[in-house]
């Protein structure tokens with residue numbers, strides 16, 4: 001039953017791929033297909049980061065441990081979509097021409113913070129296995145608190161690139177603040193993640 005649920009969540013998590021494949025196939029990517037692909041995966045990265053952060057509050061609210069079983073998978077999907085997002089920018093926008101790309105990372109603060117968020121996701125993805133949890137012990141918890149920094153960077157990236165907070169970036173910001181506030185309360189009442 002447990003694996004059955006996990007498989008369902010796995011296939012639902014592939015939704016962003018189904019959408020983009022459909023739009024690609026039926027020529028529905030609009031006049032700026034590259035921008036559309038980059039933005040699509042950027043937005044889904046943020047959604048998956050927030051979904052990952054939602055699992056602990058949901059566990060507390062429903063008093064069910066089931067949510068935690070999906071946390072790792074959702075986190076890995078966040079990394080997967082962040083990597084596609086970054087690679088579509090590097091590959092489709094810059095055709096892997098690294099010089100102007102490095103300039104962009106250094107000069108545009110929204111690219112810099114997005115890139116930093118992606119870099120910070122790498123150690124979390126690498127250490128997501130049960131083996132690494134056992135190996136790193138208490139340090140694993142500390143390391144995985146980076147998800148808070150990553151989520152803040154992700155929302156800042158969205159606000160800065162949009163040049164205005166209205167409205168989508170604001171919605172993401174509000175959801176993030178709620179999730180982080182939950183975390184502060186729970187950290188006081190429980191030492192578990």
Ligand code: HEM
Nearest residue numbers: 038039042043045046082086089114115117118154158161
């Ligand atoms: C955790 C990592 C990241 C998150 C959460 C994220 C999130 C987002 C979001 C939400 C958008 C806007 C989507 C929309 O307008 O609907 C976006 C756009 C964008 N992101 Fe990211 N991003 C991340 C990493 C990166 C990285 C690593 C790069 C490049 C090195 C990057 C470059 C861009 C660019 C160029 C855009 C499009 C800006 C435009 O429309 O002109 N992002 N990202």
